[in-house]
Amino acid sequence: MGAIAMSKTYDVIILGAGPAGLAAGLYAGRSRLDTLIIEKGQDGGQIAITNEIENYPGQELEGETGPSLVARMTEQAKKFGAERVSDVMKSVDLSGDVKKVTGNKGEYLAKAVILATGAFPRPIGCKNEAKFVGKGISFCATCDAAFFEDFEVFVVGGGDSAVEEAMYLSKFARKVTIIHRRDELRAAKSIQEKAFANPKLHFMWDSVVEEADGDELLSKMVIKNTKTGELTTVEADEEDGMFGLFGFIGLLPNTKLYDGAVDMENGYIRTDDNMHTNLPGVFAAGDLRVKSLRQVVTAAADGAIAAMQAEHYISNLK
Amino acid sequence: MLELDKETFEAEVLQAPGKVIVDFYGDGCVPCAALMPHVHEFAEKYGGDGLKFCALNTTKARRLAIGQKILGLPVIAVYENGEMIDSCVKDDATPENVEAMIKKYA
Numbered sequence: 001m002g003a004i005a006m007s008k009t010y011d012v013i014i015l016g017a018g019p020a021g022l023a024a025g026l027y028a029g030r031s032r033l034d035t036l037i038i039e040k041g042q043d044g045g046q047i048a049i050t051n052e053i054e055n056y057p058g059q060e061l062e063g064e065t066g067p068s069l070v071a072r073m074t075e076q077a078k079k080f081g082a083e084r085v086s087d088v089m090k091s092v093d094l095s096g097d098v099k100k101v102t103g104n105k106g107e108y109l110a111k112a113v114i115l116a117t118g119a120f121p122r123p124i125g126c127k128n129e130a131k132f133v134g135k136g137i138s139f140c141a142t143c144d145a146a147f148f149e150d151f152e153v154f155v156v157g158g159g160d161s162a163v164e165e166a167m168y169l170s171k172f173a174r175k176v177t178i179i180h181r182r183d184e185l186r187a188a189k190s191i192q193e194k195a196f197a198n199p200k201l202h203f204m205w206d207s208v209v210e211e212a213d214g215d216e217l218l219s220k221m222v223i224k225n226t227k228t229g230e231l232t233t234v235e236a237d238e239e240d241g242m243f244g245l246f247g248f249i250g251l252l253p254n255t256k257l258y259d260g261a262v263d264m265e266n267g268y269i270r271t272d273d274n275m276h277t278n279l280p281g282v283f284a285a286g287d288l289r290v291k292s293l294r295q296v297v298t299a300a301a302d303g304a305i306a307a308m309q310a311e312h313y314i315s316n317l318k
Numbered sequence: 319m320l321e322l323d324k325e326t327f328e329a330e331v332l333q334a335p336g337k338v339i340v341d342f343y344g345d346g347c348v349p350c351a352a353l354m355p356h357v358h359e360f361a362e363k364y365g366g367d368g369l370k371f372c373a374l375n376t377t378k379a380r381r382l383a384i385g386q387k388i389l390g391l392p393v394i395a396v397y398e399n400g401e402m403i404d405s406c407v408k409d410d411a412t413p414e415n416v417e418a419m420i421k422k423y424a
Contacts, residue, residue, distance in 0.1 A: 146377050217389060
């Protein structure tokens, strides 16, 4: 993909290389737009840490993983000429005719911008959380489940993903306890039936985690009863000396960078059906948008629409 | 990159002279697999006298990893004199952050 020319003005800059950004890159590239995709980490975003993917139309039926799907999306965007740079975005100036994105490595200019930075797992929201991420607190079961073989694990959440991940963790852990703020699960009935039939799964209803604690590794936490306000301390089995705490309580949009720059609703970017934000030449695609279904297929569709709208916008400038 | 196991970790990392970079990964850890080619690239670029690059599959050395206070992957760590002196963990372990950390010790 060669060196990135900092002084040039691209037709379109795409922020984020998940399914939305890569689909936008593909469509923009095919429209012969001079296209740059900026991504801070790995291509794929959330699906890069998703082991199983079953609902993307046309995917491989056996053995398709998030990364294998993303690798083909990346190749496809590259084939049609989209440039790709690894950089951490620091600030954006989206108001003028020339949009400016500032990263650690320099400034990037474009006539149009597509915001596709997605979403990330919502933190558990307890005291000392950051200190124990990677030391007992995790948001990635496939990454860290193996550490807890024969140990105790707690899962925060009550939706589909919390219950499914709890069942996955029960293949490793001695005992898995779901901590849920309400007195019933929100997960689909079919998933609940499997969960209640699993002898390793236990439930702590009307509860939230208040505080995490331990000496280097997580070994203690304070649980609050949401109905009575009562606080209970959970300590690791003495022989274990630690336990796991996994959070699956939904997502938060990755939109801090655009705070005050574009219209938002609860942190999600407002667009019309054609991915236009309130600013001319600024489009949004994927999970960071106000929408009803956040899936790979809807993210990719958003990306395609945003790229074609960016092309219309640019051709009207000329 | 030197592939370690629970038998060789002590000698190759904790008892080794100079600084040692260890890529802790695991079976089924998708972000680890995505990060690894970058670490191989850094090994070619920065590896040499005084800076050794190793990798450890924690799935086969779980107790050892826990002993190093590692309960979440991926972790890229810098060791010197038997001590972990720096690390990039999970979301912070982006190729950019890892390279910046390695440069400090190269």
